[in-house]
Amino acid sequence: LKEWEPEIPRYLLELIRNEGLKNGLNSDGCLCGKVKWEENPLHIYRCVDCFDCNLHCQECLLHHHQSNPFHTVEHWNGRHFETATLYELGLVIHLGHSPLLPCIGHSNVQKFTVIDTDRIHLAAIRFCRCSHTIPDRYQLLRAQLYPATLTAPQTAATFRFLKFFQMLSFMSKVCDLLIIHLLCINNKLAGVCDRVLFYLGKNVR
Ligand SMILES: [Zn+2]
Numbered sequence: 015l016k017e018w019e020p021e022i023p024r025y026l027l028e029l030i031r032n033e034g035l036k037n038g039l040n041s042d043g044c045l046c047g048k049v050k051w052e053e054n055p056l057h058i059y060r061c062v063d064c065f066d067c068n069l070h071c072q073e074c075l076l077h078h079h080q081s082n083p084f085h086t087v088e089h090w091n092g093r094h095f096e097t098a099t100l101y102e103l104g105l106v107i108h109l110g111h112s113p114l115l116p117c118i119g120h121s122n123v124q125k126f127t128v129i130d131t132d133r134i135h136l137a138a139i140r141f142c143r144c145s146h147t148i149p150d151r152y153q154l155l156r157a158q159l160y161p162a163t164l165t166a167p168q169t170a171a172t173f174r175f176l177k178f179f180q181m182l183s184f185m186s187k188v189c190d191l192l193i194i195h196l197l198c199i200n201n202k203l204a205g206v207c208d209r210v211l212f213y214l215g216k217n218v219r
């Protein structure tokens with residue numbers, strides 16, 4: 015511990031640095047070259063789940079997350095980063111086709127609640143409706159999303175969450191209510207947690 019003590023001020027600086035814009039590897043502007051931060055100080059976003067420390071404009075953030083729609087993102091409000099959501103920023107998940115080559119005959123956007131390992135997300139989903147279409151619940155399963163109902167599902171859990179929950183309940187006997195409440199701590203979207211608890215048949219209040 016004595017050896018580490020002189021490092022305390024620098025460690026604190028590095029940790030605080032992560033809270034601001036200076037930790038971004040591209041502190042002048044977005045990598046697309048279209049957006050300069052000095053001219054657009056309120057158009058800065060970052061992802062806390064992606065390994066890179068790049069700052070993005072909204073367009074690039076959405077483009078980079080077509081294949082990672084359940085990442086947690088943040089928006090620079092001029093003073094600090096605050097949690098944003100890919101759903102509210104306009105990300106649409108296309109099922110049945112490659113994310114970058116969506117179905118040409120897709121459905122309307124359907125609002126979903128998706129339970130993942132670190133939080134509960136809202137998601138805008140479009141189903142395939144072209145000649146390759148299959149029932150929606152199978153399209154969800156093929157995207158590793160387990161639908162809550164057989165018909166007209168509006169809630170799903172990621173396979174990753176189900177495996178995590180299974181392991182947690184085997185090892186620690188944690189109950190479903192506790193883990194949903196834990197995920198809700200990370201969630202500021204009004205009504206989302208209530209909807210999940212309703213599906214689990216739990217009292218909302
Ligand atoms: Zn950009």
Ligand SMILES: [Zn+2]
Nearest residue numbers: 061063064085
């Ligand atoms: Zn990300």
Ligand SMILES: [Zn+2]
Nearest residue numbers: 117142143144
């Ligand atoms: Zn299609």
